[in-house]
Amino acid sequence: MGYIPQHSLENLKKYAYKGVDKSLVSRYLLNPFWTWFVTLWPLSIAPNTITLTGLLIVFVNFFTLLYYDPLYLTEHDDVTAPPRWVYYTWAVGLFAYQSLDAIDGKQARRTGMAGPLGEMFDHGCDALNTTLEVILASRALGLGRSWWTVASQIATLANFYLTTWEEYHTGQLFLGHFSGPVEGILMIVAIYLITGHYGPAFWEQKIWTFTHLEHVPFIARLPNLPLNESFMVFGAFGLGFNIISSYMNVLKATRAAKASSLRPLLLLTPFVVSAALQVAWLSHPQFNNSYIIGSAAFVPFLCAWGLQFAHMVGRMILAHVTKGPFPMWDWVWIWSVAGALDANLPVFGMSPIIQTCPRNTTIFVWFTLAISFLTYARFVxxxxxxxxxxxxxxxxxxxxxxxxxVWHDARPDKLS
Incomplete structure (x- = not known):
């Protein structure tokens, strides 16, 4: 009933972490801080404890949103923004998460605990943090319950999937000159700080008006999007660059191994299929194409999606550390398949069987969230x-x- 076949357990002993980080910010600014920061932690504290501490801080940020902005989880449109100081706590919390996520590997090497479990635990926490930060950042940008938030979820999860897909094929974690775990997180921290100072309305300003470029002939022909929507467009270009960069690294690895360079592309389909399922479910024709997006079911929907994604990439990372086959199908998708098919039955002239009214749709979304949580908890x-x-x-x-x-629990005075 486990996730690791007996014959794959032996490969755990052969695992060795390999990583490349080309970020100048990481090398010259953050890494010296991380090297000092890890020395503050006693050698008796396990690396995974540090990782989990960072994730718990993010959960505190998320519950702060729910506490100070309860209307975000209701049917009402008159959503009131949280107090300004809350955004500052999100910035501090996310920076703390980044720092703790960065030093857990250093702590693992200090304590001799580096291994496959650490990578699994680290990436699992990263996967959960990804969706939580999408919700928080979208709220800070004033995107709220909208298709822009959905697009942000897709782009962010796609970047994470690409990194995991790339690591599976190349055998190493590759972070470029601009990466999500470094510069991406710092950008989100900056967004929280700006929102804390100016408020969410700051992001509603038009980009060319804000930059005083609206009268430049060439610029004037481009759409004058709000700052928050412009940030999403910037993210789309970043995603495109990461796709090309990741594939070039995989292409280089497959050619070196004299393997097919096209087969890895087929292994991108699981994410495409899973994302398409969620979008199809959101496009509920029975309730004006956007019932879930504009309702109390939206945040639970994103959380369920995030947990399903965490389960999917968790199995990918497990395949990497055990040298197992790449997982192409995840049975937890069945709930999204049911939701998408049921919601779109009116397209075929039939009425939904489960989601016959907004209330039933909300119940089914919460049920999917519960199943997704239990599935991921079982996996972990x-x-x-x-x-x-x-x-x-x-x-x-x-x-x-x-x-x-023989392994024994180590006392602090026995660690060096």
Whole structure:
């Protein structure tokens, strides 16, 4: 009933992390800070504990949104923005998450706990953080419940999927000169700080008016989009660049291995299919094409989508560390398939069977969220159990081998 076949467990011992980070910001600004910051943590604290601490901070930010902006989860359109100071806490929380996410690997090397479990745990927390930050950043930008937020979710998850897909084929995590975990996060931190100072209305200004370029002949022919929508367009160009960059790295690796350079492209279809399912479900013809987007079901829908995505990329990372086959299908999608098909039955002249009214749609979305949560929780618990039992390590406890090769919980005074 586990996720790791017996014959793949042996590959866990062969795992070795490989990564490339070309970011100048990371090399010259952040890494010196991270190198100092990790020394503040006792050697008795496990790396995964540091990772989990960062994720819990993000959850605090998310629950702060729900507490100070409860109308965001209701049917009402008169959504009131959270107090200005809340956005500052989001900025601090996200920067703290980035820092803790960066030093967990350093802590793993300090304590001798580097291994496949650490990568699985790190990427799993990153996957959850991705959706939560989409919701928070969209709220800070004033996008709210809109297709722009959906587009942001697709673009952000696509970037994460590409990075994982690339790592599976190249054997290393590649971060370019501009990457989501470094510059992308710092941009979101800056957005939170700007919103905290000026308020969400700041992002409604037209970009060419704001930059005083609206009278330049060439610029005047371009759409004068609001700043928040312009940021989304910028993200689309960034996604396009990352697609090309990731494929070039995969192409180089496949050619070196004398393997097919086209097959990796087929392994992008799981994300395309899963995203298409969510969009099809959101395009509910029974309720003016956007019922879920404009209702209390929107945030639960995004969270369910994020959990399904975390399950999908979690299996991809597991395939990487165990050298297993790439997962092409995820059974948790069945709920999205049911939701999308049921919602679009009117296109074929039939009435929905489950989502017969807005209330039933909301109930089904929450049910999908519950199933997605339980599925991902099961995945996490089983994978942690399999890896810790096979390797004889602990998830949240630092352990050391004795002279006979037996693992024991290490005391701080025995660590060096």
């Amino acid at each position: 618990s089983l994978v942690i159990s399999d890896i810790t039992n096979y390797l004889g390590i602990a998830c949240f406890t630092v352990r050391k081998k004795d002279e006979k090769g």
